[in-house]
Amino acid sequence: MSRNYKEDQTNEVEALDSIYCGDMEILATEPHYKFQIPIATEEYSSEEPEKGLACKLVFTFTATYPDGAPVVEIEEPENFEDMFETRLLEHLQKTIEENLGMEMIFSLVSSAQEWLNERWDEHKFHQEELREQKLREIEEEERKKFEGTRVTVESFLKWKLEFEESTGIAAKREKNNVSKKQTGRELFMCDNTLNDSDIKFLLEAGENIENVKIDETLFQDIGELDLDDDDDEDWVPGADDDDD
Template sequence: MSRNHKEDQSNEIEALESIYYSEMEVLETDPFHKFSITIGTEQYNAEEESSGMACKLVFTYTPSYPDQAPDVSIEDPVNMEELYETKLLEHLKNIIDENIGMEMIFSLVSSAQEWLNERWDDYKLHEEEERARKLYESEEAERKKFEGTRVTVESFLKWRTEFEESTGIAAKREKNSDSKKLTGRELFMRDTTLNESDIKFLLEAGESIENVKIDETLFQDIGDLELGDDDDDDSDDEDWVPGADDD
């Protein structure tokens, strides 16, 4: 007894309408049924298209369906790259080959729905990884702004030389080194540490400054001193020793 394909197709259409009553739309009935069923990921919201993937699976019965494969196409894809459309059709073809001889539209829709959810999970994971990568790169770039360049002895010496030249410090140092050197008398007159050390010595010996007796005969009368001019020869100043005769 031959199989009545028309009757099998009509019975399947009736069952599909009861299952997908809000997602299914019959497009043609003659010569064969053509209908669409809308599928979407669990997160899909028609009012917020960025929240998931969706598309319409369009089926057209062939004369001897289900002993013959139905025609399947995809319409109105949402957030689906062209590659996804191609991959989904390949996936459905494999399901069709496994179910030849049996009513298969329900199996095809269920399998397509599951496949779409998996692809959306992959998409969200990739999106999250990409967001984390960009955040890491941004934080690294910001950190390097404050990290600066590591200093070595060579880089520091180079920097110091360039800094001193740009600020004029090097020129001042050279100028100071070429200026007149201090004479022995000038060094003595500027060195107050000798006075401080003498006073400290007396205090440690138990003598107060008021009780120190000075032998005035050790010093020449102030009127006998000959004060040299500021322009005295440098060689005389360098030979001058404190306490020596100035005559």
């Protein structure tokens, strides 16, 4: 006795309509039944569509269903990532192959529902990992602020050199070192202002050169000094005392 596919299909549609009362929508009855059933993860709601996954499964019976596979389509996917539709259809195809010859729509809907829940759990787990990683990065940044940079001899010397150059300390130190090493004669030769006589400064101060008084007593004994124009190359200190 041959199988009455049309009758079997009608009975299954009526059973599905009672199971998914209010959610299942019959789109066509001829030449074959076509209907859609919405599925979603537990956390999904129309008020907060960003929380969860959802879609509509559209089934179309063929002439020999359930011995032949039904046509399955996915419409109005919500929050599906790339390739989710393809992966879900591949998953349902395996379920179809396992249930050929039996009414399978309820099994397909349940399998698709479970698949969505698993993908959403993976999504939440990944988001939690990202959140924890972000917290660790923030905590690490805060810790570095309190800890500061570890100082080594090399890093300190480098910082000291850069600091002294930026503040001019190095240049001042070098200038002071040069000044300390110069003799009075060298300073005199380097600084032209030292060439100016006291008389020039007096004139700049408004003093008349005629008003400059010289203390002659400072030079009274200068004539008594034995200053020869020619130095005696044979002179030996203390030799005159021996002659006496």
